[in-house]
Amino acid sequence: MTDGTESSESRRSKGRLGRMAAAVTGRVVETIDPDTVIDHVDIDQLLDRIDADRFLDKVDINRLLDRVDVNRLIDRVGVDALLDRVDVNQLLDRVDIDRLMDRVDMNRLLARVDVDVVLQNVDLEAAVRRAGVPEIVAESTGRVAGSALDLARRQIVGLDVVVDRIINRILRRDPGEQPMGPAALVAEHAP
Amino acid sequence: MSHSDAWHAVPRLRVTGHYAGVVSRAASAALDVAIILGSFTAGLAGLDLLSRMVFGASLARDEAGVLSTVALALWAFLYVYLSMAIAGRTLGKGIVGLRVVAADGSTLSGRRALIRTLCLPLSALPAGAGFVGIIVQREHRALHDLLAGTAVVYDWGGRVAELPGPLSDFLARKAGAEYSSRPPADG
Incomplete structure (x- = not known):
């Protein structure tokens, strides 16, 4: 009988404390500037504690990609601005032309060329005249x-x-x- | 001996500047007659067409053919004289590769060209007797050549006049002294 009375008092006490804590927490959250809290957080330490593999295992990539609107993404990309930032000369300096050419299958490439269309754009008469x-x-x-x-x-x-x-x-x-x-x-x- | 050696072993005799023979002269004369008659006929037909269109009268009404004959003679004279005076050869002579020069080999003057053209009928009129000189005369000169002081020689323009290889070989062996021989410049 005594145990029953103590437990009901204990539950009441916890309920009161809970309500107080909620009220206080609400007040504290409303009062404290989030930036101040974030300033106190050591992001590096937080990230060190995150197990990336475990996190990635939980991510369903296919589902994530299904939710990405690619067209909208591309629309948001400023291609001209992106290209303006590309140094073409530097890019070409890094390209190994010989290696690239070795990988090109000329026969396959030529098979795909529509010679008639190419010749339509060529002024053969002028070329023949120039060649003497x-x-x-x-x-x-x-x-x-x-x-x-x-x-x-x-x-x-x-x-x-x-x-x-x-x-x-x-x-x-x-x-x-x-x-x-x-x-x-x-x-x-x-x- | 290789094939190429055998080929070059027969140099062609050069005849540029030599007196032209009877076959060349006859061939060039035949070509000239064809050119004169052909051009005259075409010209007359054209003029006749033009006359009928403009004046309504045909040139073919010349029954006796006197005017046509005179016109043909005049056209033949102009063709021969002007060709000779300007180029030293008619078109027929040019095709065959002949040139008319003064007897000493110098360039034909306009005066000699005129005399030669005027004397040409003299060679033809006595049954072509004047042309016999081309065959029998040492320099192959016809009557009109002798009268005008001219001669006809081989001249192929920018190229060297030559005899066929086999004939050159024959002449070189049998009568080399008659024609000079020298291998062609291109070997």
Whole structure:
């Protein structure tokens, strides 16, 4: 009987204390500046006490990512400002071009290139003109035409000589005594 | 002996400046006649078309053909004389590779070109007897060449006039003294 009376008194006392503590805590929290409290907290010590692995084990990454609105995130990123801060030259200095090229599969790359589309943007006529192709074609065409003409001329000159030798034989003239051409021209073109 | 050695063993005889023979002369004359007649016919047809369009009268009404003959003779004279005076060769001679020069080899003057052109009919009129000189005369000069003091020689412009290789080889062996021989510059 006595134990029962003591326990009910004890519960009443705890209830009163609890209400007092709540009232006091409420007053204290309302009164104290949070920054003052935070200033007293040693963040490093707090972080040292946190078991990061255990914390991460509790995080469901997939669920977290599902909640991230990527488009909204990208919209908030100032790409131009970001790019302005990138030093392209410094970036390129750090790139090992040879190593990069070794990793490029040229055949696969070329297979993906639509040559027709590329050529549509190329002024082939100007490129051909710059390369001097018309001059080369004209020169080679002229050379071929000249060679063909010379071939025909040689045949005609050959016939001249044959006819000349026949006439000399008929007229009993010594071919060696026949004048070859006007003296000035023969001397000019002599070997 | 390799193939290339055998190829270069037959140098072509050079004939630039030598008197042109009868075949060359005949070929160039045939080309000139074709050019004169072709250009005259085309020109006359064009003028006739123009005359009919502008004046309503055809040039083909020349029944006796006197005017056409005179016009053809005039056109032939102008073609031969002007070509000769300006370039020393007609178009036909240029294609075959011939040039008309003074008998001593100097450049043809306008006066000689005029005399040669005027004397050309003299070679043709007595049944072409004046042209026989091209065959039998030592310098292959026709009557009009002798009268004008001219000669016709091989001249291929910037290139060297040559004989075919096999014929050059034959001449070099049989009658080398008749033609000078020198390997081509390009080997």
